[in-house]
Amino acid sequence: MKLTTSQNKKIEAWAKRMYRKNNDPYHNFGHAFFVSKMAAYIAKKEGAKVEVCRVAGLLHDLAPKTRGKPHGEKSAILVRKYLTGLKLNNVLINDACMAIEFHDSARRHLAKTLEGKIIFEADKLDCFGPVGLIREYGDLLKIGFSHDRALNTTLDYLKNNNPKYSTKTGNKIKNELRKFNKYFLRVYNKYHR
Ligand SMILES: [Fe+2]
Ligand SMILES: [Fe+2]
Secondary structure (H helix, E strand, O other): OOOOHHHHHHHHHHHHHHHHHHOOOOOOHHHHHHHHHHHHHHHHHHOOOHHHHHHHHHHOOOOOOOOOOOOHHHHHHHHHHHHHHOOOOHHHHHHHHHHHHOOOHHHHHHOOOHHHHHHHHHHHHHHOHHHHHHHHHHHHHHOOOOHHHHHHHHHHHHHHOOOOOOOHHHHHHHHHHHHHHHHHHHHHHHHOO
């Protein structure tokens, strides 16, 4: 079931307002838009529900986030309320909210639908490659790490952050982005160690 242009415009405007209010540089509309786009792409390739993935991707981070703490459940409550008010199809609301609810790393094992797995994978794609590097380092500075400590923690992160993906398409993109991590670490170890 495809959403109308007017429904899409309303959802997008609401998401922009909510992300702006959270004032979190890493969980903002830009990140949500990337996740939405990647999730829809993976869904198309994997035969999953594209519209569910697109909407869930755009709205998955709406509840404010504290580093390391799950916020999927709170986001899903906000999204269910808003989408019900827009009178969207109930199946779409349920599918999207279930994917949002279990997108946090700590609760990903509870995401049993293909759409849920795709939202987790699309979300985490922003944690590899150049953006993953910038996000991790910046976030550590934000919570008070010194440059040296943030740098060393980020290097470990680039090396070890490799969650298991279950879709073929997600894996392919993840591996491509992780090539950047490997290259970055190789150059860093050659000249900066
Ligand atoms: Fe999140
Ligand atoms: Fe996210």
